[in-house]
Every structure is written in structure tokens, then in C-alpha cells.
Amino acid sequence: MLLNTKLVIGFAAITVAGFSLFKPFSNEKYFDLDTKNTATLKTQSPGKEIYLDFCIQCHGANGKGDSKNFPPLDGSDWLKNKRKESIAAVKFGQNGEIIVNKIKYNNAMPAMGLSNQEVADVMNYIMTSWSNKQTKIVTENEVAAIKK
Amino acid sequence: MRKIVVVSLSAVAFLFYSCNAQVKPNDIIIKDDVKNYKLEVVASDIAIPWGMAWLPDGSMLVTEKSGVLYHIKNGAKTKIKNVPTVYARGQGGLLDIVLHPDYAKNGWIYITYSSDEGEGTGGNTKLIRAKLLDGSLTKIESLYKATPNTTKGQHFGSKIVFDNDGYLYFSVGERGEEFVNPQNIKRDGGKIYRLNDNGSIPKDNPFVGQVGVKEAIYTYGNRNAQGMAKNPVTGDIWAHEHGPKGGDEINIIKKGANYGWPVVTFGVNYDGSQITAKTEKPGIENPIYYWLPSIAPSGMTFVTGDKYPDWKGHLLVGSLKFQYLELIKLNGNKVVGRQKIATDVGRLRDVKQGPDGFIYMGVEGKGIIKIIPN
Secondary structure, eight states: OHHHHHHHHHHHHHHHHHHHHHOOOOOTTSTTOOHHHHHHHHSOOHHHHHIIIIIHHHHOTTSOOOSSSSOOSTTOHHHHHOHHHHHHHHHHOBOSEEEETTEEEEOOBOOOOOOHHHHHHHHHHHHTSTTOOOOSOOOHHHHHHOOO | OHHHHHHHHHHHHHHHHHHHSOOOTTOOOEEOOOOOEEEEEEEEOOSOEEEEEEOTTSOEEEEETTTEEEEEETTEEEEOBSOOOOOOSTTOSEEEEEEOTTHHHHOOEEEEEEEOOSSSSSBEEEEEEEEEETTEEEEEEEEEEOSSOBOOOSOOOOOEEEOTTSOEEEEEOOTTOTTTSTTOTTSOSSEEEEEOTTSOOOTTOTTTTSTTOOTTEEEEOOSOEEEEEEOTTTOOEEEEEOOSBSOEEEEEOOTTOBOOTTTSOSOBOTTSOOSOSOSOOTTSOOOSEEESSOOOEEEEEEOOSSSOTTTTTOEEEEETTTOSEEEEEEETTEEEEEEEESTTOOOEEEEEEOTTSOEEEEETTTEEEEEEEO
16 A cells, blocks of 8 residues: 555656656647646546547546436446456447446447557556456457457 | 534535536527427438438438448438448548539539548548449549548548539548647648539639648638538538537638637536637637537538428537437527427437428437428
């Protein structure tokens, strides 16, 4: 626990230092842009970047969905208990009725066209974000083994 | 003591939620559905019916996003052959389809889709034209391919519309690069383009002759336009575009105009953080209407026929997010009223008035739905 805390503080320190040294995303070309936002958008894990590109529009920044058309990912019993189905949903899309945290959802999520590595990355991001604490990492091979 | 804590906690929670909700000041309140019509499914089981067009015999061509082009006659679907392979990633796929205004004479069909053609990994929006012969696309001509290719999943556009002078307009979204593309006319993306019907660039396009620019650009600063229609009264091209979280807009397309993304917007980032404090700025066109929160507008058509007396002369816009059709009542170029139609119909991808004067909706997971007035 103590080690973890130290790691987090250390990482945060490095990140902050990195920003002040490089000012990595300047936008001189354009007027009036808030550079702060570009920076927060760009410094992501690959899984988070995929989440921001492909998932956030429906499932939200907080992973809570909308309790009507888009199921939550944060605290989702479906995600927790149906690992294979969850990977398959990201890989091939998801159709038809599912029940997540006792609420019925019956919508279609199209296949996103992600590579197996990208599916693994975004699954690992989702499964360790917000209140989710999955410890078994999804690997590219595990995704490759999931068939339609 | 405990009571006080609970009360103040709920006050804090209330404040939090009310600040979080996006509310447009002095908005025109949307009226409830009056349901003076019936819905009839004219073609079923289409996953994402993205665009639709009618052939002279009244049969339909419908694009399905994953890359299938359907010919639909009397409810029966046939797959058209020789459709180009789409770069199926994120919001990309087989997109819009429109017939040349003089189709009966020349047979040209215009299609937009995401393509991995050209250098670099990924894809970008492409416009082609082709002819339909014996259930197959033939004589395919490439008219425009946006660059560069990118693996980003967002914002391909791409609706197509012709104006009264025979110019073709199509949209390309900013491809998930809002700080790179929309305000730079030397780059594709975040634009509405204007071409001649053969793909050549009209000599009077606004940026023709400037060094290094994409001369096909007609307007810029457009985030992701997925609805375009010709105003039957003025002949102007109208477009709507998705905002980020909030700030979807309806714009009248003007030569060389900047629609402001991401310099000005009524929306915020998906995580609620600010993109810009500005909602307007000199030199940037204001929308004629904006939505807060977002409805995720998709497809648009003006109602011109006599089938729906209350809707005639007004605008219809589909909502992907709230899953209804929105009637936008107009007085000239001003939005004066809003009403729900087809409440909870499903994710509404496209809406068009058919040649028979009826309104047709493309609804995800369902297919093509016709609105029949009582």
C-alpha cells in the first residue's frame, strides 16, 4: 500500500515536471485555444486514448452510461462476470438484450474495427478505471482467441 | 447534527447535479408528440441505415454503415454488388448516397464512405460517383479523398447534397483532431466542400488560387456535419453538426464562412471540462439554432409536400441520442418552434422526404420507417 502510494506520488511528480519542462502542446497557430485541454487529452494510456475516441460518446467520461440506452461500465456486473462476452462485445459489437446491474438494455453497439491489441488496451483501461478493480490483465492473445 | 449533515450533503449533491446538467437559457421548449400519424416499417432488419435515395421507379437505395448497399423494392432487400470496401472503424463506414439531380439523363449516383486508400495507416472520407447496372456499381469514379489517413474513430461526416445550380456539397468531420484540422484550410477535415458534379473544383470556390489550400473547401470550422439539405424556398444549403457535449448547431452554409469549431462552441468536453469560454467571435458565423444538451442530430430534410399540413415548410432533424424526430418550425431563417415526432423510435440515423411526399426515417436496428399521417 505504502509502495503504491509512493509510486503514484512519484509518477505524478514526473508528469508535472515533464509538463513544466517541455510545454508539449503549443497551439500558436490558432487563436484563443485553451492549451490545457489538449494536454489532458494527449497524455493518456493507449487504452484511455481508445476510450476517448470510441467509447466516451455513449458510455460517458465517468463510465456510467445513461441507465437507459447505454449500460454503465463503471461497477458493471456484466463486465465483471462475463469477461469473454465483454471482450467479444468490444471486438465484434453487441446486439440484443442484456441485463446490467438489474436494468435491461436492448440496443446495438457496432463493431469498432479495433485490432486485438487495441481491444486488450481499452478493456484493461475500462476494467481498472473508476471503481473497477479487475486485476487479471486482458492480453492480445486472449482477445485473439475470442471467436464470434 | 446528523440531520444537518444529511441536509447539507443533499444540498451539495443537488448543486452538483444542477451545475452538471446543461441548460440552454431561453430555449424554445420542445412540444410533446401529438401522434397524428402511423409508422410503417417499409424495410426491416438493417443494422445502421446511414443514407437513403430513391430511383426513378420509386425503389430505394439504402447504405448500411458496415459496407452494404441495399436496393429495396416492395420491402425486399437485395445487396448491390461491386460496392467499394469501406474502412470500417469507429464512426466510419459506408455513408451517404445521393442521386444526381439529372439522374434520369446521366445515371450518376454519388456515395461517401471511409476509405484506407492512399498513404498512411488508417482512413479518411472519400467521395465517388458510379452508375448502377444489373444490380452492380459500375464506372466508379473517385471524386475526392480526404487526407491524411488516420486511425482515429471519429468524425468522418459525410452527407452529400446538390444545390439549385448543380454544385455538390459534402461534409468531412474533423477526424478527432479538433486542434489541428477545422481551422486550417490547408488541411482536410472539419469542412464542407463544394465540387462540380464531375469532381472538378468550381473556379469561384472561396479559397481558389491561395497557395497550399484545399481548394475544394467551401466552409470551415465545422466539427462533424451529418445532416445537410437544400432549403426549398431560398435555395441555400443548410447543415447541422454534432457539438461535443452540448452545442449541436444548425447553420446556413455561406461561401468561405468559418463556423468556429473549436474556437467557439456552446458545448464542453465529454468529461465536462471547458473547451473555450467563447460562444461567439467576430468573423465566425453564429448558428441559427443550437442544442443544449446535445440531441446528436443526424439527417435533415425540409418538408415540402402537402401530406403533412402542419409540417410543411419546416425542417425535420433526427436525434440519435434521444431517439426521436424533431420538427423544427421555421419563420424564414428563424427557428420559432420545436416538436417531437416518433418518440422513442430508436436511434434515428437519417430522415428524408421521398419523391412520393412521405417522410422516411432510417432507424438503427430497425430499418426504413415511413410516417403516414392519419
